[in-house]
Amino acid sequence: MSAEARLRETLCLLARSLFERGLTHGSTGNISARTEDGGLLVSPTGTSFGRLDPGxxxxxxxxxxxxxxxxxxxxxxxxxxxxxxxxxxxxxVHLHSCHSVALSLLTEPGEEFLPPLTPYGMMQLGPVELLPFFLPGDPAMGQAVRGLAGKRSAVMLANHGPVVAGRDVEAACNAIEELEATAQLALLTRGLNPRALTGAQQRAVIARFDLEWDA
Structure with missing residues (x-):
């Protein structure tokens, strides 16, 4: 099997896993991956993550x-x-995952989107920028990401869903799952005065794992 054939299979396998666990639904969400020759493989429009065809x-x-x-x-x-x-x-990877979308309805652009509840969100995502609402498919979404000048690996589209870039498709899927899990924790503990990581603990995580951190 060629490297591209393996990538096609992996992309569809991971997308189906996200779908089967309810992290996206219907024909929502999209996923892409860089090929060895510098090209891209991209999920087609209007397709379900649960039924992507590698070919x-x-x-x-x-x-x-x-x-x-x-x-x-x-x-x-x-x-x-x-x-x-x-x-x-x-x-x-871009999903319409329920908890992250719900948290976006309760957060204003410019506020910290994901609170520092565990080290893993910091390690896999870095700061997550909450972008304002855009109509689906609006090229302005891409312009907003470009405006971040590569300083964010993850953004949250208000009232829409998260978008995460990773070094490969496995890393991107792992990171977007961490984003959704952290959003769920934030909702479960909202209003309960949860014990988040202190500033010193956050700095220790950043130093220990040599994270690029431009909050």
Whole structure:
């Protein structure tokens, strides 16, 4: 099996896992991954994460031309923005996960989106930028990500869903699951005065794991 064939299988396998565990639903969400030749594999528009076909993924060449497969997701500006601004991005995942969307309804853009409840959100995500509401498919979403100049690996689209870039598709999926789990913890403990990580504890995590941190 070629490297691209393995990547196609892995992308669809992980997407189905996210779907089967309720982290996205219906035909929501999209996922992409960088190929060895610098191109992209992208989930098609209007498809379910639970039923992606490896042979029908949209294929882009290294110049950004759609060369094979079905028509890609309408959220391509989001994906392109991460690839163009973060040199380490090897995959991008966007979900409509329930707890993170719910938390976005209770948080204003500019506020800290994910509280520092565990070290793992810090380690896998860094600071998560809450972006304002955009209409689905609006290229302005990609422009907003570009405006962050590659300083964020994860953003939350208000009233919509999270978007996470990772070094590969496994890392991106792991990180977006951590985002959803942290959002769930934040909702479960909201109003209960939870014991979050102190400033000193946060600095220790940043130093111990050599995190890039531009809060």
């Amino acid at each position: 029908r993924l949209a294929r882009f060449d290294a110049d950004g031309n759609h060369v094979d497969g079905d028509r890609p997701t309408k959220e391509m500006p989001l994906h392109s923005a991460f690839y163009d601004t973060r040199g380490t991005a090897g995959a991008v």
